[in-house]
Amino acid sequence: MLEVSGLTKVFPGRKPVTAVNGITFKVDAGEVVGLLGPNGAGKTTTIKCILGLVRPTAGQVSINGFDQRTHYRQLLRQVAAVLEGSRNIYWRLTVMENVLLFAGLHGISRREARPYAEHLLESFHLMERKDAEVRSLSSGMKQKTAVACALAKRTPLVFLDEPTVGLDVETSYDLRRVLRDLAAGEGRTFVISSHDMHVIQDVCGRVVIISGGRIIANNTVEDLLSLFRTRSYNFTLAGTLDGTLTEGLARAFPQATVAARGGQTLVTARLSHGGQLYELIDVLRLSGAVIESVSQVEPDLERAYLELVRQGRETA
Amino acid sequence: MRLAPVFAAVTRRTFVMFKSYSFNSISSLVTMYLVFCLMFFGAKAIGGPVLSSAQTLEAMVVGYFVWLLAVYSYSDLSWDITNEAQVGTLEQLYLSPVGYKWISCFVLVSNAILVYSLNIVFLLLMMVTTGKFLRLDLISLVPILVITVAGVYGIGYMLGGLALVYKRIQAFFQVMQFVLVAFLLAPVDRYVWAKLLPLAMGNHLAAEVMVRGKHLWQLPPADLLYLTASSAFYLALGLAVFTRCEKAAKKVGLLGQY
Ligand SMILES: Nc1ncnc2c1ncn2[C@@H]1O[C@H](COP(=O)(O)OP(=O)(O)OP(=O)(O)O)[C@@H](O)[C@H]1O
Numbered sequence: 001m002l003e004v005s006g007l008t009k010v011f012p013g014r015k016p017v018t019a020v021n022g023i024t025f026k027v028d029a030g031e032v033v034g035l036l037g038p039n040g041a042g043k044t045t046t047i048k049c050i051l052g053l054v055r056p057t058a059g060q061v062s063i064n065g066f067d068q069r070t071h072y073r074q075l076l077r078q079v080a081a082v083l084e085g086s087r088n089i090y091w092r093l094t095v096m097e098n099v100l101l102f103a104g105l106h107g108i109s110r111r112e113a114r115p116y117a118e119h120l121l122e123s124f125h126l127m128e129r130k131d132a133e134v135r136s137l138s139s140g141m142k143q144k145t146a147v148a149c150a151l152a153k154r155t156p157l158v159f160l161d162e163p164t165v166g167l168d169v170e171t172s173y174d175l176r177r178v179l180r181d182l183a184a185g186e187g188r189t190f191v192i193s194s195h196d197m198h199v200i201q202d203v204c205g206r207v208v209i210i211s212g213g214r215i216i217a218n219n220t221v222e223d224l225l226s227l228f229r230t231r232s233y234n235f236t237l238a239g240t241l242d243g244t245l246t247e248g249l250a251r252a253f254p255q256a257t258v259a260a261r262g263g264q265t266l267v268t269a270r271l272s273h274g275g276q277l278y279e280l281i282d283v284l285r286l287s288g289a290v291i292e293s294v295s296q297v298e299p300d301l302e303r304a305y306l307e308l309v310r311q312g313r314e315t316a
Numbered sequence: 317m318r319l320a321p322v323f324a325a326v327t328r329r330t331f332v333m334f335k336s337y338s339f340n341s342i343s344s345l346v347t348m349y350l351v352f353c354l355m356f357f358g359a360k361a362i363g364g365p366v367l368s369s370a371q372t373l374e375a376m377v378v379g380y381f382v383w384l385l386a387v388y389s390y391s392d393l394s395w396d397i398t399n400e401a402q403v404g405t406l407e408q409l410y411l412s413p414v415g416y417k418w419i420s421c422f423v424l425v426s427n428a429i430l431v432y433s434l435n436i437v438f439l440l441l442m443m444v445t446t447g448k449f450l451r452l453d454l455i456s457l458v459p460i461l462v463i464t465v466a467g468v469y470g471i472g473y474m475l476g477g478l479a480l481v482y483k484r485i486q487a488f489f490q491v492m493q494f495v496l497v498a499f500l501l502a503p504v505d506r507y508v509w510a511k512l513l514p515l516a517m518g519n520h521l522a523a524e525v526m527v528r529g530k531h532l533w534q535l536p537p538a539d540l541l542y543l544t545a546s547s548a549f550y551l552a553l554g555l556a557v558f559t560r561c562e563k564a565a566k567k568v569g570l571l572g573q574y
């Protein structure tokens with residue numbers, strides 16, 4: 001579906017900025033891929049380079065086999081996008097006018113576009129406001145309208161650059177539900193950039209993490225989570241803190257945390273490899289602690305992400 | 317890719333937007349009308365050798381009409397580009413598979429439909445006010461005016477390109493209006509270079525039709541050739557400059573920035 005190889009963008013200027021530095025990745029049809037990375041990582045630039053709104057310095061982009069250099073018009077027929085930080089839509093027009101206009105820009109007549117437009121507005125709970133001017137809507141509704149405008153083009157691939165910024169919990173849920181339904185029901189492909197890990201964890205099957213213009217991870221959400229799932233443990237120990245325990249832990253597991261909690265002691269340790277679990281249990285046994293329960297720390301994407309970005313910075 | 321739905325969509329947008337901005341458009345026309353009255357009756361009062369002949373006053377009505385068409389044509393695209401870059405819809409237009417060249421063409425044509433119909437009303441108003449009833453031989457007039465404004469749109473594309481890259485070029489527009497007046501008044505009957513300026517030949521030929529009642533086929537073929545060639549040249553030049561500016565804007569990442 002989408003193939004990006006060696007994509008590089010250097011913004012010219014007195015001090016040239018390398019925003020994207022040799023990015024290579026693929027997205028298969030029907031996938032929902034999250035594009036993650038700290039501020040200034042190059043996510044927006046990557047998306048705009050793929051769309052040809054920013055001219056890449058080097059590298060190839062193709063969508064459904066259409067190369068950006070040689071078949072740009074055909075490439076554009078495959079995509080729609082909601083871009084970050086811009087209005088994307090006309091505030092002076094009504095919600096419905098906007099949706100039909102953007103379908104029209106994609107060559108779809110009003111008559112053809114209307115049923116699907118209504119379906120979209122229905123799923124976004126915007127149908128009652130369809131004849132309201134966009135400027136009179138709340139910012140969440142504006143955002144949903146912008147997404148509906150992109151979806152109304154019925155393109156196989158859709159880019160959403162930070163679509164949930166500033167949305168309340170319910171609206172964000174709305175949006176995620178629609179995206180999941182579209183991906184599952186219509187087999188559409190999405191590339192979503194977001195700083196909201198709940199959104200990513202909720203809708204994306206795979207994430208590409210960018211930092212400093214390079215890809216530092218490209219994994220399924222499952223894999224990323226299990227990478228971190230296997231290694232963090234909570235031990236609940238009977239009794240209060242004890243000197244030998246703290247000492248022993250400090251020596252072997254300096255990163256472990258020990259905390260007292262209502263007559264019990266809670267130890268949390270992250271292990272660098274699986275075999276360390278025995279060592280940890282040995283330390284506990286030697287200190288005479290009684291283990292009441294063990295549990296794996298429920299991994300969340302946010303931690304996995306932060307850890308990867310930190311590692312990425314260190315190796316860079 | 318079918319162009320018809322895209323044209324329909326853009327035109328509809330223009331018309332709906334016009335409704336919400338119609339006060340601006342109407343009031344600017346009223347201003348133009350007042351300025352015209354001032355000029356016309358001022359010129360009539362002063363009289364003098366230059367303006368004494370009735371034909372000169374008539375030519376003035378024609379000139380003002382052609383100038384109005386030009387003023388509304390050359391700045392359209394840059395206004396649109398600046399506004400849309402500001403609100404962030406320009407990038408969306410650039411995502412249309414028909415390409416922005418067509419989109420901009422549709423924007424211009426749909427604006428022209430609106431503005432020119434207002435201008436026709438304006439022309440009738442001028443004729444009633446001045447009592448100079450000009451000959452509106454549409455078969456001769458429309459081709460001349462269309463070819464004339466095509467050249468002006470060339471200038472419009474150049475300015476549009478500059479607007480893509482430099483954004484705030486509106487200050488330049490004030491000057492441009494007077495430059496257009498200079499083009500309009502260029503002595504086409506004395507110098508060859510004057511025939512090649514934008515607007516100059518078009519205005520001259522429009523006056524021939526409207527004031528002297530000539531028909532298209534009675535006009536000197538050489539003059540028609542000058543008109544067509546210069547308009548084609550300015551249009552081509554404008555599109556070329558615009559394409560260069562698009563490339564530059566995409567290189568620096570300016571489409572979405574204001
Ligand atoms: N038009 C431009 N001209 C010069 N530098 C730019 C331009 N656009 C982006 N940059 C720079 O490129 C780098 C990447 O920016 P980009 O907007 O792609 O990051 P991002 O990952 O989208 O960040 P965020 O999470 O804040 O949206 C930044 O250092 C930014 O300052």
Ligand SMILES: [Mg+2]
Pocket residue numbers: 043044045084161
């Ligand atoms: Mg961004």
